[in-house]
Amino acid sequence: MSYDTNNVFAKILRGEIPCDKVFEDDWALAFRDIAPQAPVHVLVIPKGDYVSLDDFTAKASDAEIAGFYRAVGKVARELNLDTPGYRTLANTGDHGGQEVPHLHVHLFGGKPLGPMLAR
Numbered sequence: 001m002s003y004d005t006n007n008v009f010a011k012i013l014r015g016e017i018p019c020d021k022v023f024e025d026d027w028a029l030a031f032r033d034i035a036p037q038a039p040v041h042v043l044v045i046p047k048g049d050y051v052s053l054d055d056f057t058a059k060a061s062d063a064e065i066a067g068f069y070r071a072v073g074k075v076a077r078e079l080n081l082d083t084p085g086y087r088t089l090a091n092t093g094d095h096g097g098q099e100v101p102h103l104h105v106h107l108f109g110g111k112p113l114g115p116m117l118a119r
Contacts, residue, residue: 001101003049009102013047023075027067030075030107039110040079040086044072050103052092072105081109087116 004010011017012031019031022042033041046068050056057065076086086109091098 001051001055003051003055004101005049007100007102009043009045009100009104010049013045023071023078025067025071027064028071030071033106037106038108038113040081040108042075042079042107044068044075044105044107046103051101052098052103053090054092056103072107076107076109079107079109081107084109087113
């Protein structure tokens with residue numbers, strides 16, 4: 001799948017659509033999800049044009065990968081999620097439930113989250 005420069009996250013990165021920003025650095029932007037599934041539900045997106053985690057790990061530079069994942073950890077710490085714990089989730093492709101074709105990591109926290117998948 002090729003990168004669509006008109007996806008909603010690309011528009012957020014360009015400032016065309018507003019977001020409730022919680023963090024930004026050279027590598028990533030983090031903002032609150034508009035339909036939160038937990039008391040804390042933040043999306044962390046890389047600033048590069050990457051469709052999915054698969055695309056990112058195949059094509060991004062080592063600096064981009066390190067910077068992005070450090071940003072995810074920094075956001076969790078800044079939101080005081082590190083001690084009680086939190087969940088990260090990156091959906092990839094149709095079978096993974098990916099809805100926006102720009103890599104994004106969901107960061108959930110603020111309460112016990114229970115099992116990951118229904119049995």
